Amino acid sequence: MAIVLVSSILVLVRRGKLREKYAVIWLTTGVVILPLAAFPRVLDSVALSLGIRAGTSLVLFLAVAFLLLLAMHLSWELSQLEEETQTLCEEVALIRTELRRQSQQAEDRAGHVPNP
Secondary structure (H helix, E strand, O other): OHHHHHHHHHHHHHOOOOOHHHHHHHHHHHHHHHHHHHOHHHHHHHHHHOOOOOHHHHHHHHHHHHHHHHHHHHHHHHHHHHHHHHHHHHHHHHHHHHHHHHHHHHHHHHHOOOOO
């Protein structure tokens, strides 16, 4: 799975479907998973040293913690984008108002020009 994950991420980045800042997160995840998949006994020994009976329980805990952190990060990014979108909408509204005002002034001036 780790090899499939890393390969998929590289393909998505190369095709421009995934931004580099997110690719770093997933590539790091794949690189961490790869040695754990190759040497599962290391995971069991790390789990035992932490007082956890099974390596799978440690993996499950770390996966849930990782996903919670990822969800929090993406929520923060979404909040930033919503704020930026609101600001851009307000700026567009101001620009449209100014353009309408200028257009109206130009029409008024064109209508008041005496014809020879």
